Amino acid sequence: MSDISKLQTPSSELNLTERDSKVIWHPYTQMKNALPHIPIVKGEGVYVFDENGKRYIDAVSSWWVNIHGHAHPHIAKKVAEQLNILEHVIFAGFTHEPAVLLAERLLPILxxxxxxxxxxxxxxxxVEVALKMCxxxxxxxxxxKTRILAFKNAYHGDTFGAMSVSGRSIFTDAFNSLLFDVDFIDLPNEDNISHLTSYISQLTDTACFIFEPLILGSGGMLMYEAKYLDELIAASKQAGILIIADEVMTGFGRTGTYFACEKLDNKPDIICLSKGLTGGTMPLGITTCTDEIFTAFLSEDKLKTLYHGHSFTANPIACVASLASLDILLQKETLANIKRIEAKHAAFLLEIKAYPKVKAVRQTGTIIAIEWETGNETSYLSNLRNLLYSYFLEKGIILRPLGNIIYILPPYIISDEDLxxxxxxxxxxxxEI
Incomplete structure (x- = not known):
């Protein structure tokens, strides 16, 4: 048994950052020389506040999840109410109103x-579930069929299946020998679309094609046109390949429409959702599929069951948070804000594209990315990253660069003044930099 006598009250002589450094291992962080972690004690709207009262604009929506702002009163109210009704129940053999209602409301708008x-x-x-379904x-x-088709430079997550269908990079280097083989193709454009569709048409043992529609997020906010993706999907369907749209980042308004795949004529068989799903309140993932896929698992043969689950599957509190977030998302004011941000970004793109240090600037919906000119040093590990990160923090702005690429991906409530x-x-x- 553990020694309860070792439990200690945190030292009042240490601030939160110092206490953190003694006990926490942070994500995507080389802890040997990490910058001090900023202690956030409160969130309100588009802002977060540190323990000294300094205010920061959360310009990246806290890793792209917080679409309506921090501590939104409508979401907070619904979550608090649910906590007094049902906090969780096993979802194998049981169900509950929030899970059913969320599915009923979400499916028709996908x-x-x-x-x-x-x-x-x-x-x-x-993503793991989507791959296993296919x-x-x-x-x-x-x-x-065992082959999978994906884009070079893609990012679909950090579990092993998700890493396997992600582009090989510093994120996967230590595990490459353990990842399953994937056929990686370039992003489609006017020059290569004929070659890509011809290649796909010859595939015979490919189970599925997984992609981030219109924008590759962690790959550097790389953007491509819907019409070329449409052609790839059409060729894939013709070849009998199932289509997985990873809308984890692009879903819930990020590309200017509620879902990026709304801009496609050819629709996916499976859609992956998370991030903005709960309005940034708490974790929840969703994988949706067509009836054709679901029916393939209906059998008297129990070996045809989808054997996958999680302890917190369909957590009622997370489902209620998602329902509350949908309430806000579907208001006409939210769509108007999305269009306002989109227009502001477009104007800013025109304003800065001629700056000497701008290697490239690209925009889709509420996302704008600026690629810094750094000569040959353009990797995720660029020294410029920490310079930019610290520069903006000093000005009270949270921008988390992807190497030499900075991007703005704000909550939809952000004001024109803050933009x-x-x-x-x-x-x-x-x-200056």
């Missing part, structure tokens, strides 16, 4: 004909 919801915990696990679909049909402040800070950085 692109294409999505018929079933499978609940998980986060974006990576939503691979087992073909196995259940008696036509096993203009961020834009001015970026213009200053382009001159």
């Amino acid at each position: 692109p294409g004909k999505q018929d079933k919801v499978f609940y998980t915990d986060n974006g990576s696990t939503a 691979l087992q679909y073909w196995d259940n049909k008696g036509k096993p 203009d402040y961020i834009y001015e800070a970026i213009k200053s950085a382009l001159v």
Whole structure:
């Protein structure tokens, strides 16, 4: 048994950052020389506040999840009410109103004909389920297919299946020998689309094609056109390949429409969702699929069951948070804010694209990315990253660069004044750094 006498009250002589450094291992962080972690004690709207009272604009929506602002009163009220009704129940053999209602409300607004919801915990696990659905679909049909098609530079998560379908990078280097083989292709464009569709048409043992629609997020906010993705999907469907749209980042308004796949004529068979799903309140993942895929798992043969689940599958509190977030998302004011941010970004793009240090600037919906000119040093590990990160923190702005690429991906409630402040800070950085 543990020694209870070792339990201690945190030292009042240490601040939160110092206490953190003694006990916490942070994500995506080389702890040997990490910058001090800023202690956040409160969130309100588009801002977070540290223990000294300094205010920061959360310009990246806290890793792209916080679409309506921090501590939104409507979401907080619904979550608090649910805590007094049912905090959790096993979801194998049981069900509850929040899970059923969320599926009933979400499925009709998704692109294409999505018929079933499978609940998980986060974006990576939503992708894992999607891959398992596709691979087992073909196995259940008696036509096993094991190959998977994905984009170079893609990022689909940090679990092993999700890493396997992500581009090989510093994120996967230590595990590459353990990842399954994937056929990686370039992002489609005018020059290569004919070659890519011809290549896909010849595939015979490919189970599925997984992609981030229109924007590759962690790969550097790389953007491509819907019309070329449409052609790839059409070729894939013709070749009998199932289609997985990873809308973990792009979903819930980020690309200017509620879902990026709304911009496609050819719709996915499976959609992965997370991040903005709960409005940034707590973790929840969703994998949706068509009835055709679901039906392939219906059998008297129990080996055709999808054997996958999580302890917190369909957590009622997370489902209620998602329902409350949907309430806000579907208000006309939210769509108006999305269009306002989109227009502001477009104008800013035109304003800065000629700056000497701007190697490239690209924008889709509420996301704008600026690639810094750094000569040959353009990797995720660029020294410029820490310079930019610290520069903006000093100005009270949270921008987390992807190497030499900074991006703005704000909550939809952000004001024009705060956007203009961020834009001015970026213009200053382009001159000073």
